Amino acid sequence: MDFMSENQQKKTSKSDRTRAQILEAARLLFAKHGYDGASIRDVAAHASIDPAMVIRYFRSKDELFARAAVVDLKLPALRVIDRTAIGKTLIRRFLEIWEDPANGTGMAILLRSATSNEFAAEKLRDVFANQVRPLVAAVADPADAGRRAGLISSQLLGLAMCRYLLRLPPVVALSHDEIIQTVGPTLQRYAVGEDVP
């Protein structure tokens, strides 16, 4: 048992490393150029390996993309925070996510491809349904949670589009504090404002 697990580890440790290299290269290129724009040959070149290996480790480009497009927002539980600071908390977490290489890359991958790749679009709707919406349901009437979460997502996805993908100059130039001060109140109102539903 002991040596078997050791063997298992050593046997796979080499392949796991190249596997990770491929995945990292794939995440980088999918985030930069989208699903169609990033070819398997490009990914292989970035990982310094033969294109055939990419298919051997991940069975197809679709499967590689699915592995690369994993997103866990780790959103804070809004129940426990100050009810008057929901908007600012959300927008702060949003900036953290997008400007941290690990999570930001994942979101960029999805958003870049969601407009022309149905799988990515479905995955993005999943993130909304399983990570954003439940969070809103915890602080607002669950009957309105969908609508409220939808409005919040529209503002956040739009901000991400303009700032990180489209790179609209005035939006890129905004500081964190400016964004928090301007977008925070919008999210606050969408989340719990009484004039919204």
Place this chain on the structure above:
Amino acid sequence: MDFMSENQQKKTSKSDRTRAQILEAARLLFAKHGYDGASIRDVAAHASIDPAMVIRYFRSKDELFARAAVVDLKLPALRVIDRTAIGKTLIRRFLEIWEDPANGTGMAILLRSATSNEFAAEKLRDVFANQVRPLVAAVADPADAGRRAGLISSQLLGLAMCRYLLRLPPVVALSHDEIIQTVGPTLQRYAVGEDVP
């Protein structure tokens, strides 16, 4: 003279008609599948014509896309409208644009491709700089116009993404009145709110 002008018209009317058919098919498919997803062969098939003709009428796929991605928002001059109704006016016009086949298709073409096609991204930034920003500059301090217009664009592009491209169910379900009532105040604040800049 009579029949000559008729002939002249007929000479060009034939080619102009197929030209228009090709352009219409291209707009439809670019809006639906994006730049990469719509092939020249697809466009030709939709226009019931040979692929070679598409290249003959428009010199290349890039040029065809450029012709298809023309957008004129025809935004109202905000100077003349009620200063307290700027937000509602903007969001009303937004809904008109996107749900009218002619203009909505143009915006869909740009937005679908902007995430993975640099030309489309640049074109979208142009729409912002030449159509949205000057409009905001007319009602707010021109020094803040860029930032204000950027925030407005982030909300509007995000809404378009969620409602028309991503088709996020709760956002699709919103009625026009609900959107006007919820998003209008956001835009109003971004446009002229004193706590924004």
Place this chain on the structure above:
DNA sequence: TCCATATGCCAACGACTGTTGACAAATGCA
């Protein structure tokens, strides 16, 4: 040391892409 297995490269496949040039039919003018 020998052998099985894991890891990797190479060449090629079939499909699809944008684009081109040669050739056929239609059209309009003399």
Place this chain on the structure above:
DNA sequence: TGCATTTGTCAACAGTCGTTGGCATATGGA
């Protein structure tokens, strides 16, 4: 009626794509 120009089709080009199978090499246990 002839002739020239327009309008269109067809086949093929060169390139890229995802994917596959065969073959070399390296690794690690017996």
